[in-house]
Amino acid sequence: MKNISKAAIVTGASRGIGREIALRLASDGFAVAIGYASNQVQADAVVAEIIAKGGTAIAIKGNVADVDDVSKLFSSVQDAFGRLDAVVSNAGIMSLVPIKVDNAEKLDQMLRTNVRGTFLVLAKAAEVLGDGGRIVALSTSVIAKATPGYGPYIASKSAVESLVHVLANELRGRNITVNAVAPGPVATELFFNGKTEEQIMMLAKMPPMERLGQPLDIANAVSFLVGKDGGWVNSQVVRVNGGFA
Template identity: 65%
Template sequence: MTYLPATSRRAALVTGASRGIGRAIALRLAADGFDVAIGYAGNAARAEETVAAARAAGAHAIAVQGDVAQAPDVARLFDAAQQAFGRLDVVVNSAGIMTLNPVAPAGVEAFDQTIATNLRGAFLVLGEAAARLGQGGRIIALSTSVIARAFPGYGPYIAAKAGVEGLVRVLANELRGRGITVNAVAPGPVATDLFFDGKSEEQVAQLAKLAPLERLGTPDDIAGAVAFLAGPDGAWVNAQVLRANGGYA
């Protein structure tokens, strides 16, 4: 189905939106009145499910496949969103992977893969957003609250996400005078497939108890924080990292 540009509505591009936190963000933005482009890496069926749910919420929505670590793919994501909606107001980079490896030479391939997706991908998406968005635009990246915990095995993931937080602050300054905000949301443990992968029930239970609220976050918890930054009430928040973690760190 082809939609004509909906110039009276705002439009958002969300990467990594076929499942988990990215999906929740896309659907929350759809409910808040945004048309949404669903960026995904490989699972077309899951992406189309997100598109269908966004349309059910009243949004125009499309799915666009692309690897955020590849500059041509990132450009194509943005081209597709702007062609479909005639505008682009909000960009959320939620695409990411998490592998657990010690800081050791044997883990360098996993390190390189994590850096490519989580940090290089953020660099490309944020940079493309900076080139495309106009006055009042919002750029939001996903970081992680595990940075403050420094758990063994999280070295590659923490290194990449710490880099993302640095990029957010630098880009906010580079966009001085253009009326575009750049922020990050740093979730604590959130009940997603990415979080559960490779963890035992005992480990999950321990992590759930770390925050004073004594539960795992939900994708909707994080989507609410992103929606705040993307909406009118977040207009004066810039170059910040919002740690949505229940007091975890």
């Protein structure tokens, strides 16, 4: 393994926004750990793409809602890279269901991955990162819209934003920033799943810029927050949404 000057973990990085964040951080000079839950082929493809471009990357399988898996993720990164400078908690799931008793199981699933998973990743990052460390969690701009069908998802991401603000204060004096990035509608598999073409077109037209965001739009914001120019941004929710909300 080549000499590592900075290293990052990106959870949920085998596809979508997480993949683009991993690629962008690799281009910024980070050695990147690709955290993934199940699809090894996609995760390995991200690693191969980074290595082909001269970067350094590894893929680590694990469930962010499992304490032992999260501990293994962080220890594996430290063993491989000898350091850790930034953690991006991106892994998440979304199901569009109304607030009805029959959908309690969907709520539980989203709370387990989106809230418990983020909690564990942020907690471990706080334990491991040293001076100058950066933590970023992914939220959503749909919180401001209160759109029907998004109740359980919004509940989970509202909790994520609260965790970010509290952790930033708990890390007072350690020179570690903790922020959230809240995308608007972004053209990913997660976004398209369960939506009609009409719904997709309507959402694309909602921002003043009249387009869906691209994963790179979100990755660029994360790059800023974990980069040298983002050091004075702390306990913030950066809504990267083209004016969606």
